[in-house]
Amino acid sequence: QVQVVESGGGLVQAGGSLRLSCAASRNIFSIETMGWYRQAPGKQRELVATITNRGSTNYADFVKGRFTISRDNALNMVNLQMNSLKPEDTAVYYCNAHLRPLYSDSVDYWGQGTQVTVSS
Numbered sequence: 001q002v003q004v005v006e007s008g009g010g011l012v013q014a015g016g017s018l019r020l021s022c023a024a025s026r027n028i029f030s031i032e033t034m035g036w037y038r039q040a041p042g043k044q045r046e047l048v049a050t051i052t053n054r055g056s057t058n059y060a061d062f063v064k065g066r067f068t069i070s071r072d073n074a075l076n077m078v079n080l081q082m083n084s085l086k087p088e089d090t091a092v093y094y095c096n097a098h099l100r101p102l103y104s105d106s107v108d109y110w111g112q113g114t115q116v117t118v119s120s
Contacts, residue, residue, distance in 0.1 A: 001109060002024055002025055002026055002031065002097045002099065002109040003024070003025035003109070004022055004023070004024050004025070004095045004096070004097050004109055004110065004111040005022065005023045005095075005111055005112070006020060006021070006022050006093065006094065006095045006111040006112065006113060006114040007020070007021050007022075007023075007114060008020040008021050008114060009092075009093060009114030009115045009116045009117075010115075010116070010117070011117045011118075011119065012085055012116075012117070012118055012119070013118070013119050013120075014085060014086055014087055014118055014119065014120050015084060015085065016085050016118070017081070017082060017083045017084075017085065018082045018085065018116060019079060019080070019081050019082070020036065020079065020080040020082065020093055020095075020114060020116070021077055021078070021079050021080075022034065022036070022077060022078045022079070022080075022095030022111060023075070023076060023077050024076045024077070024078070024097055025076070026076065027073075027076060028053065028071060028073060028076050028077075028078065028097075029053050029073060030053075030099075031053060031097045031098065031099055032052060032053055032098055032099060032100045032106075033050050033051070033052050033053070033096075033097075033098040034050065034051055034071065034078040034095070034096065034097055034098070035047065035048070035049060035050035035051070035069075035078075035095070035096045035098065036048040036049050036050075036069060036078075036080045036093055036094070036095060036096070037093070037094045037096055038089075038091035038092065038093045038094065038116075039091055039092050039094065039113075040088075040090060040091040040092075043091075045094065046060065047060050048060055048063055048067065048069075048080070048093070049063060049067055049068075049069040049080060050069065050096075050098075051069045051070070051071055051078060055071070057069055062088075063082075063089075066082065066083050066084045066085075067080060067081065067082050067083070068080070068081040068083075069081075078095065080093070082116070085116075085118045086118060087118045087119065087120045088118075089116060089118050090116060090117050090118050091116060092113040092114065092115050092116070093113060093114050093115075093116050094110055094111055094112075094113045095110070095111040096108055096109070096110055096111075097109040097110075
């Protein structure tokens with residue numbers, strides 16, 4: 001299995017920035033897609049951003065233009081730079097590793113999550 005560990009969460013004021021990091025236990029080149037999801041209290045988990053092993057990115061509309069997902073293949077890490085944070089960004093942010101084994105179904109691995117709190 002793939003172990004993923006998030007870090008970088010914290011408390012910031014509206015308009016501030018945070019940088020989240022996700023460390024994977026294997027070469028992320030072998031992971032088709034890495035992504036960030038978030039879950040606010042009482043809400044369902046939602047996609048924030050994803051990045052493929054080829055560098056293609058996808059963003060949720062509510063973060064487009066504010067957040068940037070990137071990868072560091074050498075360190076097996078994926079980062080999420082969050083700028084212009086809003087109180088509604090408050091949530092637990094989870095790192096996801098999405099694998100597509102040959103001749104097998106896709107598999108998802110999740111980190112424990114890191115809390116992001118944005119105060120008004």
